[in-house]
Amino acid sequence: MFPSLFFEVLIGGLVLGLLYSLVSAGLNLQYGVTRILNVAHGEFLMLGAYTTYFLFILFGVNPLISLLVSGLVSLILMLALYSGIFRIIIKRSSSIEELEMETLLTCFALSFIFQNTAVILFSANERGYIYASQLISIAGIPFALNRIIVAIASSVINFVIYAFMRFSRVGTALRAMVSEPIGAKLVGINASRMYMLSLLLGCILSAWAGSLISMMFAITPFIGSNYLMIALVATVVGGLGSFIGGIISGIIMGYAVYITMRVISPSLTSLVLYIVLILILLLKPRGLFKR
Amino acid sequence: MRKTNKGVTKLQVAIIAVVIVIVVIAGIAYYFYHLPATVTTPPPKDKVVFGVVCAQTGVYAGLTQMFTLPYYQWVVEEQNAKGGLYIPEYGKRLPIELKIYDDGSDVETNLRLTEKAIVEDKVDFLFAPSGAEICFAATSVYEKYRVPVVLMTIEVDDLGRAIRKGDIRYSFPVYCASEWYAPHLVNFLKFTGSKRVGIIYPQIRAGIDWAKDFYSEIKASGVAEIVVYEAYPYPTEDLSPLIRKMMEAKVDAAIACAEGPDSILFVRQSIELGFYPPVIMSGPGCEVPAIDLPIFGTEALKGFMNFNEYQGIGYSVFRQNPGLWKWCEEHKRRLGALPFTNALLPYLGYKALLQAIEEHGLNREKVRDALASETFKIDVYGFEVLFRFRPGEMGAEILNVKTGCFSQWQGAEMPEIVWPPEGASAPWIPWRPQKG
Numbered sequence: 202m203f204p205s206l207f208f209e210v211l212i213g214g215l216v217l218g219l220l221y222s223l224v225s226a227g228l229n230l231q232y233g234v235t236r237i238l239n240v241a242h243g244e245f246l247m248l249g250a251y252t253t254y255f256l257f258i259l260f261g262v263n264p265l266i267s268l269l270v271s272g273l274v275s276l277i278l279m280l281a282l283y284s285g286i287f288r289i290i291i292k293r294s295s296s297i298e299e300l301e302m303e304t305l306l307t308c309f310a311l312s313f314i315f316q317n318t319a320v321i322l323f324s325a326n327e328r329g330y331i332y333a334s335q336l337i338s339i340a341g342i343p344f345a346l347n348r349i350i351v352a353i354a355s356s357v358i359n360f361v362i363y364a365f366m367r368f369s370r371v372g373t374a375l376r377a378m379v380s381e382p383i384g385a386k387l388v389g390i391n392a393s394r395m396y397m398l399s400l401l402l403g404c405i406l407s408a409w410a411g412s413l414i415s416m417m418f419a420i421t422p423f424i425g426s427n428y429l430m431i432a433l434v435a436t437v438v439g440g441l442g443s444f445i446g447g448i449i450s451g452i453i454m455g456y457a458v459y460i461t462m463r464v465i466s467p468s469l470t471s472l473v474l475y476i477v478l479i480l481i482l483l484l485k486p487r488g489l490f491k492r
Numbered sequence: 493m494r495k496t497n498k499g500v501t502k503l504q505v506a507i508i509a510v511v512i513v514i515v516v517i518a519g520i521a522y523y524f525y526h527l528p529a530t531v532t533t534p535p536p537k538d539k540v541v542f543g544v545v546c547a548q549t550g551v552y553a554g555l556t557q558m559f560t561l562p563y564y565q566w567v568v569e570e571q572n573a574k575g576g577l578y579i580p581e582y583g584k585r586l587p588i589e590l591k592i593y594d595d596g597s598d599v600e601t602n603l604r605l606t607e608k609a610i611v612e613d614k615v616d617f618l619f620a621p622s623g624a625e626i627c628f629a630a631t632s633v634y635e636k637y638r639v640p641v642v643l644m645t646i647e648v649d650d651l652g653r654a655i656r657k658g659d660i661r662y663s664f665p666v667y668c669a670s671e672w673y674a675p676h677l678v679n680f681l682k683f684t685g686s687k688r689v690g691i692i693y694p695q696i697r698a699g700i701d702w703a704k705d706f707y708s709e710i711k712a713s714g715v716a717e718i719v720v721y722e723a724y725p726y727p728t729e730d731l732s733p734l735i736r737k738m739m740e741a742k743v744d745a746a747i748a749c750a751e752g753p754d755s756i757l758f759v760r761q762s763i764e765l766g767f768y769p770p771v772i773m774s775g776p777g778c779e780v781p782a783i784d785l786p787i788f789g790t791e792a793l794k795g796f797m798n799f800n801e802y803q804g805i806g807y808s809v810f811r812q813n814p815g816l817w818k819w820c821e822e823h824k825r826r827l828g829a830l831p832f833t834n835a836l837l838p839y840l841g842y843k844a845l846l847q848a849i850e851e852h853g854l855n856r857e858k859v860r861d862a863l864a865s866e867t868f869k870i871d872v873y874g875f876e877v878l879f880r881f882r883p884g885e886m887g888a889e890i891l892n893v894k895t896g897c898f899s900q901w902q903g904a905e906m907p908e909i910v911w912p913p914e915g916a917s918a919p920w921i922p923w924r925p926q927k928g
Contacts, residue, residue: 217730313549316549317549320549320553325556326554327753327777327787328783336766343766418760423551458730459730462724466722467723468722468724470725471695
């Protein structure tokens with residue numbers, strides 16, 4: 202009993218955590234670089250989920266291949282939003298506080314617009330499809346294959362983005378913008394380009410998370426709101442702007458949720474999650490990985 | 493000659509005053525009592541306006557799109573095709589117009605807009621909003637302004653209690669709440685020989701109501717042992733820990749008092765994890781052909797049950813009745829899929845409201861009384877259905893069609909009704925692994 206429960210929690214929590222980390226990574230990157238708390242982040246997730254859903258249903262496109270399309274669709278949308286809205290607000294804001302406030306309100310409005318446009322376009326019905334639902338056994342514990350695929354895909358995406366951030370020149374510039382924005386500008390980093398890049402990367406990550414989620418769950422135009430909350434908590438726990446912090450806090454949250462549901466009591470899941478949040482804020486006010 | 497005192501004593505003055513006051517009051521009362529009824533001509537009217545304050549946006553927009561607004565539009569279109577609603581005061585038919593407001597899935601907004609619709613916009617009648625919480629809150633406004641309303645998406649125990657106590661008189665929910673189903677569940681478990689029951693539920697009002705009523709009824713009956721009884725946060729991304737708990741506890745009857753998305757998640761993860769207890773059932777969401785068939789298909793769902801079927805009609809019963817089947821086909825034409833098994837009930841409820849208005853005019857009080865007491869003969873594409881609201885109780889009744897409360901997917905494009913036996917359209921089959 203105990204070893205099987207241990208392996209189940211170990212793998213089940215990791216699968217959930219990797220998904221959470223993918224959802225939160227994009228939000229964290231966007232906020233870290235631009236100070237834009239994109240509360241419409243979940244709507245890019247929703248867009249990715251619908252793109253994958255329709256590609257699968259209408260053309261039989263493999264959900265993993267559809268990641269390319271969902272990423273492209275959200276990139277185009279964010280490009281339009283950046284050019285038409287965010288660039289203007291960033292340009293005219295005289296302080297970080299003003300930028301944060303104005304973009305926060307704008308993102309709320311965008312979230313509302315996207316949700317309701319999706320209701321009109323796709324209807325509010327739950328939609329879904331069955332993909333890789335067969336069971337596979339890991340350490341004697343059965344798991345649905347689609348969950349394992351999602352976990353592996355999330356790990357690969359997170360690793361690639363981490364490597365990009367850590368080892369590429371652009372990634373270094375992005376990190377510089379997070380930790381020392383004024384200094385970064387002084388050494389010649391093009392801030393506008395970095396803002397745009399972080400917003401684009403963030404929304405692509407969100408759309409990919411949505412595409413992966415559509416393999417496992419029914420989707421609705423409101424699915425993004427559920428994940429936004431998780432992303433926000435993971436971002437705060439990991440440290441605002443800390444990419445690696447976002448990934449690790451996502452995994453911690455996945456374990457917290459799974460262990461509470463499986464071992465303690467499912468009704469306490471939200472409570473445990475927010476107690477973890479409060480404890481971390483008390484002990485490390487800037488998050489686990491923010492220096 | 494003796495001089496007499498002609499003066500009036502104070503007592504006499506008081507008596508005279510009292511008599512005068514009494515006479516005056518009696519006179520006024522008599523006048524008003526026997527005041528001839530003033531013959532007033534109703535103000536000119538060229539249409540009957542129904543207000544629909546419901547969610548066009550927000551979380552309940554889906555309910556509006558699928559379950560409320562299309563039905564309002566359906567009955568209104570049918571009525572207008574007949575030339576409109578006959579209004580006795582005017583002696584003619586008037587077209588019905590729907591005046592639609594968006595409450596944004598917000599209770600406060602709904603209450604404000606409902607008052608606006610009644611007081612400022614002076615709508616004649618109202619159709620109900622979407623979502624149990626909003627419907628429940630709106631019932632207070634209907635009481636305040638005495639507007640009879642037929643409600644669909646509300647299955648709240650508290651409403652049933654308020655209706656029984658007579659506190660709510662103007663709200664006519666077509667469905668029943670969980671307390672009504674609980675005794676049926678016990679009998680069903682007895683029938684299937686289930687001994688180990690698992691109940692999971694989301695931490696929202698509907699889920700808690702369902703689970704609490706099921707739990708206490710099963711416990712009190714002693715028919716089975718409840719080996720898993722767990723709540724989960726709503727919304728949720730993963731029910732596998734709970735399903736695994738039920739697998740470990742070897743439950744032979746799994747009940748998820750779930751709602752919409754988590755109902756679907758429960759079906760999906762049960763299949764994925766190979767969880768096949770003989771009895772498995774869920775709440776709203778897993779019985780809707782429009783949602784479930786595109787995701788799962790008919791085969792994978794075979795054996796899965798739904799307990800949210802107050803006065804549900806099984807696929808075979810619909811199929812065998814030309815009028816009812818024609819109605820199903822019209823449903824498919826309008827909404828893109830066959831109906832869920834108890835979808836006829838709200839349709840009949842709205843039809844009954846229109847019929848009551850045709851009979852009693854725009855007098856809301858009389859319309860209310862008619863809804864509360866009359867049995868309506870409603871033509872459903874050539875088949876006459878006898879329909880009434882249960883007097884002093886929650887829920888309506890179809891009197892001349894076989895109906896039941898638990899449905900089950902059995903490979904057709906709509907579920908069958910399997911319980912109670914007198915309402916069953918097909919015998920119950922155990923849940924079993926899908927082929928392949």
